[in-house]
Amino acid sequence: MSITIRHLLILIISNLLVASVWAVDDAQPFADPALQARYESLTHQLRCLVCQNETIADSGATLAGDLRRELHEKLAAGQSDEEVLKFMTDRYGAFVLYKPPFERRTWLLWLAPVLLLITGLIVVVRVISKRSHMAIDAADEADQGDQA
């Protein structure tokens, strides 16, 4: 039997279907979908400090589980997103946030893309104006050559 595109598609789709089973979070979802959405959004914004390149939503580490529990309890108790994030940064620092705040230590990080873009634009403008001058000069020379 040969493997067809169809077989491959079935394989890929079935893999996508079981992806939810792989999720590490075994907490009971909130009955309120809005609360559940906030919970999921927050777990994706917080870093697991044991396994630094994972969010606490994706990490199977015990600490990530404990932090999800804290988050779950605090949202259930009616705390706002800001309150929950402050709880985390008060204990673990800004590094716990996947999106670092704009502050003295991070301004260069945030502004670097804009600065690089501006530098690039300046270089491009300079190169273009230089080249167009060269072209004009060359054309002038050619014109003078015609007249002579």
Added chain:
Amino acid sequence: MWKFLVPAAIFAVLVGFFVVGLHRDPSQVPSPLIGKAAPAYSLPKVEEPSVKVSNTDFAGRKHLVNVWATWCVECRKEHQVLLEIARQNVLPIVGMDWKDELASAQQWLNQLGNPYVATAFDQEGRVAIDFGVYGAPETFLIDEQGKVLYKHIGVLTLEVWNQELLPRINGQKS
């Protein structure tokens, strides 16, 4: 002239970033608790679970809080250092047994020796979160007013004790 200088300057800046970046340990996350009040706690004592250990027991005394667990491989290595520090009798060491089994923790202290004046049993890991703990072992130096002076992440060695902790305990370094 500029054609040479500008790329050379950019290169120098990059090298600077790499030199600093590569010498930093990304697993060492600075604690926002330094200079602030250490969290309050009241937990069962590992050595005698009917008794509570709380931060107020050590109010007015400089002390160490050492976070450990029997599942922590590095903690076994560190335990010998803690025993040595306890022998020097400079300040009390409070243990914080993190997410552990009570019986294993008691067995650990009985077999390896107990450097702690008391060990708080943080089974749920809630106090550890208040302390911003993310991996054992971690050690906090707390002053008489209950303020965190210093945090050491990872195994405490005699070198760290002599160079980082003792000078801070004696007030020669902040």
